[in-house]
Amino acid sequence: MKNIFIVLIAVFLFASCGDKGFVINGTLEGMDTGKLYLKKLEKGRMVAVDTAELQAGQFSFDGKVGLPELHYILMENDKPLFPLFVENSSITIQAKKDSLQSAVIAGSESQDVFQLFMDEYTKFAKMVQGRQQEYMQARTMGNKDKMAEARAEIDAAVENQKLYTKNFIKENSGSVVAPFLFGQVLAKEMSVAEIDSVIASFDEKIANSIYVVELKELVEKERKTAVGSSAPDFTLNTPEGKPLSLSSLKGKYVLIDFWASWCGPCRQENPNVVKLYYQYKDKGFDILSVSLDRKKDDWLKAIDEDGLAWNHVSDLKFWQCEAAKLYNVKAIPQTYLIDKDGVIIGKGLRGEALAKKLNELLN
Secondary structure, X not given: OHHHHHHHHHHHHHHHHHHOOEXXXXXXXXXXXXXXXXXXXXXXXXXXXXXXXXXXXXXXXXXXXXXXXXEEEEEOOOOEEEEXXXXXXXXXXXXXXXXXXXXXXXXXHHHHHHHHHHHHHHHHHHHHHHHHHHXXXXXXXXXXXXXXXXXXXXXXXXXXXXXXXXXXXXXXXOOOHHHHHHHHHHHHHOOHHHHHHHHHHOOHHHOOOHHXXXXXXXXXXXXXXXXXXXXXXXXXXXXXXXXXXXXXXXXXXXXXXXEOOOOHHHHHHHHHHHHHHHHHHHHOEEEEEEEOOOOHHHHHHHHHHHOOOOEEEEOOOHHHOHHHHHOOOOOOOEEEEEXXXXXXXXXXXXXXXXXXXXXXXXX
């Protein structure tokens, strides 16, 4: 009987711990009154989780989460104060309105991991920023040697930043911060197989984290447009308002080029694409440019200014462009090279890489 009683107490205590949510108590020096909001991202939109009234600079939030998740504390005008990984624990915040970056947050292990990463990652970012300033100064002075030196240092710093991130994710595979960072920093530049491999390396206890779930969804979207897959067909209107389908260009090597008039890197790349178009257009090469513009006049003006004498389509929906969503385009310029049978044989090809690939195929 005594043993049963002990077991029941243990079960009760375990259940009580499982029901425990989070409590966030904070002090915001320099702001005595007003409202603060605790929000999180859901499907690209900020969703309110809790609201707090500032009283003598103090505030409090409470609630419950499953696995730890990134939240944001915002003011009434939606001005963000700071990000915070919330988990079911007692969390304290000490911050000053005029120096939010120096906020002291305690009680969240996930936040500790995130802060550890950000402290080091910021050092790389500052290093890159400093070298970029040196590059621009050298460019203004026409010093090509200094430009090349700064460019090399920038590239090295960026690579070291990526290497640090990869190692950090590997070393913290049991924290939800790892899949969050992977999705934010590295996943977009990796192949489907590489993303699959990283997902498999995460600890099983965080398998249901929203960040792992999102990575799996990303993989499935990327799989549809991976090299070796059949290019998903789409139909959009030309500048003349006539529907044009990707499949209507079958029988040629086609470069699908996602771009926009407002995209600086896209416009910088256009002269290279123009040169390659005229070099190979009589050898079975064609281009279908998909614009993420919002204004037709801007779109047409850019086509004319850059001399883009090939097929153009757009639905003028900006990032909600149907073709861009179909191909999971998150940044531009983005390209897909399609063979004569409609199979994707290249992805993200630009500059010398695109020239080399077309030379292999058509010369």
